[in-house]
Amino acid sequence: MRDDLARALAAGFLAGDWTATGLRASGAGVLGRRPRWLAPLVQQTLDLYPRPPHDRPRELATNLAGLPAAAKALRTRPVAQPVAPTRMLANRWRLPVLDDLGDLADLLGVTATELDWFADPRHLARSAADVPLQHYRVSHRIAPSGAVRVLEAPKPRLKAVQRLLLDEVLSRVPPHDAARGFRPGGSVASYAAPHAGRPVVVRLDLEAFFASVTVSRVYGIWRTAGYPEPVAHRLAGLVTAVLPRSAWRAVPRPAGDGLLDAHWRLGRRLAAPHLPQGAPTSPAVANLAAFRLDVRLSALARSWGGRYTRYADDLAFSGATGWGTGTSRLLDAIEEIVRDEGFRLNARKTGVMPRAGRQTLGGLVVNDRPRVARAEVDRLRAILHNCRRSGASSQNRDGVPAWEQHLRGRIAWVAQHDPVRGARLLAEHDAVDWSR
Numbered sequence: 001m002r003d004d005l006a007r008a009l010a011a012g013f014l015a016g017d018w019t020a021t022g023l024r025a026s027g028a029g030v031l032g033r034r035p036r037w038l039a040p041l042v043q044q045t046l047d048l049y050p051r052p053p054h055d056r057p058r059e060l061a062t063n064l065a066g067l068p069a070a071a072k073a074l075r076t077r078p079v080a081q082p083v084a085p086t087r088m089l090a091n092r093w094r095l096p097v098l099d100d101l102g103d104l105a106d107l108l109g110v111t112a113t114e115l116d117w118f119a120d121p122r123h124l125a126r127s128a129a130d131v132p133l134q135h136y137r138v139s140h141r142i143a144p145s146g147a148v149r150v151l152e153a154p155k156p157r158l159k160a161v162q163r164l165l166l167d168e169v170l171s172r173v174p175p176h177d178a179a180r181g182f183r184p185g186g187s188v189a190s191y192a193a194p195h196a197g198r199p200v201v202v203r204l205d206l207e208a209f210f211a212s213v214t215v216s217r218v219y220g221i222w223r224t225a226g227y228p229e230p231v232a233h234r235l236a237g238l239v240t241a242v243l244p245r246s247a248w249r250a251v252p253r254p255a256g257d258g259l260l261d262a263h264w265r266l267g268r269r270l271a272a273p274h275l276p277q278g279a280p281t282s283p284a285v286a287n288l289a290a291f292r293l294d295v296r297l298s299a300l301a302r303s304w305g306g307r308y309t310r311y312a313d314d315l316a317f318s319g320a321t322g323w324g325t326g327t328s329r330l331l332d333a334i335e336e337i338v339r340d341e342g343f344r345l346n347a348r349k350t351g352v353m354p355r356a357g358r359q360t361l362g363g364l365v366v367n368d369r370p371r372v373a374r375a376e377v378d379r380l381r382a383i384l385h386n387c388r389r390s391g392a393s394s395q396n397r398d399g400v401p402a403w404e405q406h407l408r409g410r411i412a413w414v415a416q417h418d419p420v421r422g423a424r425l426l427a428e429h430d431a432v433d434w435s436r
Helices: 003-015 020-031 038-048 057-066 068-073 101-108 112-119 156-168 188-195 215-224 229-239 245-249 257-270 282-289 291-303 323-340 374-390 403-417 419-430
Strands: 136-142 148-154 200-205 307-311 314-319 351-354
Touching: 003 020, 003 057, 020 038, 038 057, 038 068, 057 068, 057 229, 101 112, 101 156, 101 229, 112 156, 112 229, 148 156, 148 257, 156 229, 188 307, 188 314, 200 323, 215 229, 215 282, 282 291, 291 307, 291 314, 291 323, 314 323, 374 403, 374 419, 403 419
Parallel strands: none
Antiparallel strands: 136 148, 200 314, 200 351, 307 314
């Protein structure tokens, strides 16, 4: 069966009554006649779909073309191209009802043309050399490791669309309990706390976490949420990006030879539709994309008598003393699951930390309870002391903007995890003459 005929029959079937009589009548309208193969095709369709798949017209068309009766319609062309309305058939999280692209455009406050432009279904941005035609502003940062991070920040109008999707839709879909970042009530402390005081702590990192989330996986998230195929496709386009070739050429190569392979993999990932690092929707979508990963790693940790949490791309496991002799087998099992779920571990950042040494997760020391390292507290105290003696400007050797607010933010980080030490630092901060 031709693709155009399969699509026309799928639309015709969905637009009519989902009965044998109704489907034969709808099929006759598409074909302009009633060929002998139509009746068996209708029966095979009803056997495959007892209820009309109003949210899956493309899937229906694909399956129609593969039915046995369709083999007799190889040269048949449709005489009509009906349009079937789509609608949500499930809505387990009580999300905004978006039955079709018109509903989506209304929710976002854009026209149908603008919706198509922002979603970029043909990935025209990949070859667009003119910056005004691109939806993202691309920049890069050099990480402490020497690796190059590519940041893709959406322009104001697309950012507003993504922010609305985050607030109205994504925020209502719960991630796995092991995901402790970028969710209500989540924090670095909630990520680290389950591993405090444990004999062995294992820290791992996912390579290019956002860029590893493909558009097909994002589409699956929207379909799981209950949105019909056309709506899910547009939603996937709105929250993913393709890095223009010209932008990738402007990204420098990392200085270290040991980072070149990872840099090459990053380029491959960014060349395909992916979650952009810099979009407000990316953390929430990434959490949902990692749901199966979290399920499997949580089960693995429990089978070893341990615990598991994740903060964005940081994975943490902890267990009993016996883990010290069997950690290599655990790491092999983790790597296999991570790879099977479409991600990759950053081997350079894997750490196995027994309690005899310092155990750190998310910048917090967890040997006893989550707290900022004593060295950081002492460093802040020394800076504030010197600010009082020699003037605040004398301590801002790197020219940090808003130096007073910068130090206050670092103190707030300490106070969040150690209120007593934080209060002492804040008192010293308030005693500084910041005009000097």
